[in-house]
Structures are given as structure tokens and as C-alpha cells.
Amino acid sequence: MSDKCFYITTPIYYVNDKPHIGHAYTSLACDVKNRFMKLDGYETKFLTGTDEHGQKVAKSAETKGIDPQSFTDEVSMSFRNLAKDMNFQYDDFIRTTEERHKKAVRFLWEKLKANGYIYLDKYSGWYSTRDEAFYAESELVDGRAPTGAPVEWVEEESYFFALSKFQEKLLKFYEDNEDFIKPKSRYNEVLSFVKSGLTDLSISRTTFDWGIKVPGNEKHVIYVWLDALTNYISALDYPEDKNKEFAKFWPHAVHVVGKDILRFHTIYWPAFLMAADLAPPKQVFAHGWWTNDGQKISKSLGNVIDPLVLKEKYGLDQTRYFLLKEVPFGSDGNFSHESMVARINSELANNIGNLIQRTVSMVVKNCDSNVPKQSNNTEELLDHGYGLIEKIREKFDNMQFSQVLDLILEFSSKCNIYIDAKAPWTLKKTDPEAMENVLYNLLESIRIIGIILQPFIPESAKRILDILNVEQRDFTVLLPQFALKSGNRVNSPEIIFKKYEEKIAEANS
Ligand code: MSP
Numbered sequence: 001m002s003d004k005c006f007y008i009t010t011p012i013y014y015v016n017d018k019p020h021i022g023h024a025y026t027s028l029a030c031d032v033k034n035r036f037m038k039l040d041g042y043e044t045k046f047l048t049g050t051d052e053h054g055q056k057v058a059k060s061a062e063t064k065g066i067d068p069q070s071f072t073d074e075v076s077m078s079f080r081n082l083a084k085d086m087n088f089q090y091d092d093f094i095r096t097t098e099e100r101h102k103k104a105v106r107f108l109w110e111k112l113k114a115n116g117y118i119y120l121d122k123y124s125g126w127y128s129t130r131d132e133a134f135y136a137e138s139e140l141v142d143g144r145a146p147t148g149a150p151v152e153w154v155e156e157e158s159y160f161f162a163l164s165k166f167q168e169k170l171l172k173f174y175e176d177n178e179d180f181i182k183p184k185s186r187y188n189e190v191l192s193f194v195k196s197g198l199t200d201l202s203i204s205r206t207t208f209d210w211g212i213k214v215p216g217n218e219k220h221v222i223y224v225w226l227d228a229l230t231n232y233i234s235a236l237d238y239p240e241d242k243n244k245e246f247a248k249f250w251p252h253a254v255h256v257v258g259k260d261i262l263r264f265h266t267i268y269w270p271a272f273l274m275a276a277d278l279a280p281p282k283q284v285f286a287h288g289w290w291t292n293d294g295q296k297i298s299k300s301l302g303n304v305i306d307p308l309v310l311k312e313k314y315g316l317d318q319t320r321y322f323l324l325k326e327v328p329f330g331s332d333g334n335f336s337h338e339s340m341v342a343r344i345n346s347e348l349a350n351n352i353g354n355l356i357q358r359t360v361s362m363v364v365k366n367c368d369s370n371v372p373k374q375s376n377n378t379e380e381l382l383d384h385g386y387g388l389i390e391k392i393r394e395k396f397d398n399m400q401f402s403q404v405l406d407l408i409l410e411f412s413s414k415c416n417i418y419i420d421a422k423a424p425w426t427l428k429k430t431d432p433e434a435m436e437n438v439l440y441n442l443l444e445s446i447r448i449i450g451i452i453l454q455p456f457i458p459e460s461a462k463r464i465l466d467i468l469n470v471e472q473r474d475f476t477v478l479l480p481q482f483a484l485k486s487g488n489r490v491n492s493p494e495i496i497f498k499k500y501e502e503k504i505a506e507a508n509s
């Protein structure tokens with residue numbers, strides 16, 4: 001089996017409400033990583049979708065006075081539209097109400113049962129519908145879930161999963177696979193939680209019926225997290241695997257999740273898989289949460305950020321860029337208009353945009369729109385450019401998107417310093433050959449920047465590469481032998497990154 005395979009997943013989103021910045025953020029990170037891997041020669045698969053069962057969704061449908069299936073059809077569509085609007089290039093969109101998914105969940109259940117890990121008992125304890133999670137009395141803080149969500153007392157017959165049998169196996173697995181949970185601080189958090197002891201997990205409910213029925217006992221619906229987590233393998237056609245997708249991609253699976261759902265992905269999920277004689281995924285990467293001007297984002301505070309509003313106001317690529325540049329992936333981030341504008345203006349417009357504008361205008365004016373001649377290929381600038389991809393690969397391994405962008409900006413700044421120091425506008429009169437050489441090196445640097453920027457800002461990068469008429473755009477061409485050819489046409493520059501100008505009215509308001 002080829003090692004150059006890659007499988008990345010977003011959490012499947014609850015369809016209780018319309019998409020917000022948190023959803024867009026997780027998917028964006030997956031999209032950028034996936035595009036990077038594809039350009040780097042991997043066969044990739046990017047999965048996203050919607051989580052449609054459970055009490056939370058059932059209640060939202062009820063409040064709206066719509067039957068749950070029509071309700072989920074409608075909201076699920078808004079997540080598909082979000083992906084399209086944000087230019088997320090997913091390969092598959094799974095819905096937990098689809099038959100292909102339900103089949104896999106039932107199969108997994110039977111397997112867990114046959115392997116002796118499911119038993120029938122009675123659950124009495126706390127449940128939070130908002131978190132779709134069971135909590136022990138000892139976990140409550142001031143009568144609420146540790147997440148701040150309200151809880152209710154539940155007493156019902158329930159099937160249990162023998163999670164306690166997996167404590168040692170999980171600890172051994174974490175020990176042998178230190179990269180399973182990223183970042184490291186999250187790894188340590190999970191490790192100490194598991195060390196403190198695991199109790200068996202309730203995995204069915206009887207007080208509502210919006211879910212997948214337990215095989216052989218229709219009074220029960222399967223716990224929504226056991227149902228939802230299975231999406232990662234049902235989308236690979238588990239268990240049938242007619243096209244060998246499961247065999248090909250599962251060993252390379254990376255789940256990107258918010259920090260709030262770490263436990264489900266790093267404790268329950270590998271335990272379910274081990275119990276079904278399946279391997280856990282390769283990695284779970286947890287990112288932080290966004291706040292809005294320092295405040296927690298919540299519907300009740302009315303400060304929910306709609307990604308489409310950002311797109312409308314600042315531009316799509318600008319929004320994509322900002323979200324990944326503003327904070328190290330893994331840490332919490334704060335959204336502010338000021339910071340967005342500062343980044344658009346100084347990093348995109350003044351740094352990268354200006355470099356392109358200045359260089360290409362000079363080539364159009366002074367070289368008849370042809371790629372000029374390189375007379376001296378010993379300059380350090382291009383060595384720096386060709387060396388970038390190695391460093392960037394390393395950062396991508398750890399999903400350090402902001403550091404990748406730092407490296408690109410640093411190179412672009414270096415190009416701007418180079419143009420100022422060499423002053424091709426002066427060389428034009430004193431040494432035209434040297435002017436051509438300087439402009440060549442700058443154009444070639446822009447080719448490198450354009451290629452590396454593709455995963456982050458695909459539309460703008462395309463426009464940069466279109467100006468240079470670059471044909472091959474994957475990472476294999478980040479080498480001197482694929483450099484721009486003198487004499488090739490260059491198109492007139494168009495402004496790639498506009499500055500964000502505060503409207504007077506807005507500034508005065
Ligand atoms: N349905 C579950 C996931 C099941 S996966 C088998 C779920 N859905 S969710 O819609 O509530 O959340 C999806 C993702 O959005 C989570 O990764 C969550 O962390 C992320 N975010 C929700 N609000 C967020 C912020 N304010 N900031 C960043 N991400 C946040 O959980």
C-alpha cells in the first residue's frame with residue numbers, strides 16, 4: 001500500500017443551527033492541509049458532513065415545528081453551501097441519516113456486542129443535551145456540566161459499553177503513539193484523564209427516537225456520539241469496502257477537532273475501534289476556540305460571527321488568510337476588525353501585493369512583457385526561495401499554519417528589500433542587463449510564493465500564477481530546473497490584494 005495517501009476529516013456538524021465561524025475554522029484548516037498534501041503528491045481524501053441524530057437536533061426541529069428529517073435536510077444543505085462559499089474542496093459529504101452510514105453503525109454495534117463489550121443495565125446520572133454528553137456527579141461545577149451547559153437527571157434502561165476494560169490498552173496506545181494527540185498539551189491532558197480511571201459508558205437512550213435503532217431492541221436508539229464517530233469509517237464504506245477505500249485511507253486518518261470534543265475522539269473513539277478489532281486513526285489534532293472582541297461567542301450574547309459576512313466584508317481569501325495567520329493552530333484566537341484590517345493591509349496588500357505590483361509593472365514596461373534574462377544565478381534570494389518548501393513541510397507536519405505564513409511573508413519582505421537595494425529603476429539607465437537580472441529573480445520568487453500560497457488562498461494564488469503564465473503548479477516544480485523561461489509572456493498586473501479602506505461613514509460611527 002502506498003505511503004503517499006492521506007485522509008483528513010472535519011467533525012460532522014450538528015444541524016441544530018446554521019454554520020458559524022467555529023465550523024468554518026475547522027473545515028478551513030482541513031481544506032488547507034488537504035490542498036497542501038495534494039500539491040505535495042499525496043492521494044488524498046477530505047471528508048466533512050453533518051451530525052443529524054440525537055436529542056439536541058430533535059429538540060431544535062420540534063421548536064421550529066418541522067419534522068426532524070425535513071429540518072436536517074434544510075440545515076445540512078446550509079453546511080454544504082458554506083463549504084462551497086468558502087472554497088473548501090471536500091471529496092465526500094456524509095450525513096448520519098444516510099443509509100450507507102446507518103448500515104455501518106448497526107454493523108459496528110453488532111461487532112462490539114459479539115466481542116462482549118456491550119451489556120444492558122440502567123443509567124442514572126446527569127445528561128447534557130447541549131453537549132450530548134453524560135456527566136458524573138463529581139464532574140459537575142455549580143450544578144452544571146464542566147462546559148457550562150445545563151444538565152438534567154436521567155434514569156433509564158440503557159446499553160453500556162465496557163469502556164473501563166480499555167484503560168490500560170489506551171494508555172499503552174498513547175505511550176506507543178506520542179503523535180496520536182496534538183498539540184502535546186492536549187496529549188498530556190487526555191493521558192492524565194485516562195490515568196484517573198474510566199467508567200463504562202451509556203450508549204443508548206430510550207426517551208426519544210430520533211436516531212438509529214439498536215439492532216434487536218427497537219426501544220433504544222444508539223447514543224449520538226457512537227453514531228456520529230462512525231461517520232469516519234462509514235464514509236470509507238466500512239465494513240464492505242468494495243473499492244478498498246477503507247484499506248487505503250484508514251491507516252492515514254487525521255481527525256481535526258475543536259478542543260471541546262477531544263475526549264470523544266481520543267478516548268471513546270479509539271476504544272470503540274479497538275473493541276471492534278480495528279486500528280485507531282493516525283492522529284487527532286485539537287484546535288482552540290475563537291472569541292469575538294474578547295468575548296465568548298454565543299447566540300444569547302448575539303455576537304456569533306457568520307463566515308459569509310466576513311467573506312462579504314473583507315473578501316474570501318482575506319478571511320481564509322486571517323483565520324490561519326492570527327493564532328497558532330491549537331491556541332485560542334480572538335477575532336477583531338482592527339486585527340483583520342491590519343493583516344490585510346500590511347501583510348497582503350503592502351508586502352506580497354506590492355511586491356507583485358512593482359515587479360510585474362516594471363517587466364511589462366521595460367521588458368516588453370517578457371520574462372527577462374537571468375545573467376547571474378548565484379544570488380542568495382532564490383536559494384532562499386527554493387529552500388522554503390522543506391521548512392514549510394516541517395511546519396505543515398504539525399499544522400503550524402501561522403508559521404508557514406510567517407515564512408512566506410519573511411521571504412516576500414526579503415524580496416521587497418532586494419528590489420529597494422538593487423533599485424532596478426536606476427539600473428535601467430546604468431546597467432540594463434543587471435536590471436533584467438534583478439527583475440528575473442523577483443519574478444521567479446513570485447512564482448515560488450504563488451505556488452506555496454495555493455493551499456491558503458487558492459483564488460488569489462491562481463491569479464498570481466496566471467499573471468506569470470505558470471503551467472505546472474504542484475510542489476515538484478519548486479526547483480531551479482522548472483524556473484521561469486526568459487522570453488515567456490507576462491500578463492499586465494492586476495491588483496491581487498486591495499487595501500481595506502475604512503469608509504468614512506463607518507469610521508465616524
Ligand atoms: N457533532 C459534533 C461533532 C461530531 S464528530 C464525530 C459537534 N458538532 S458542532 O457543530 O457542535 O461543532 C463542530 C466543531 O466546531 C467543533 O470542532 C467545535 O470545536 C467547533 N467550534 C464550535 N464553536 C467554536 C468556536 N467558537 N471557535 C472554534 N471552533 C468552535 O461537536
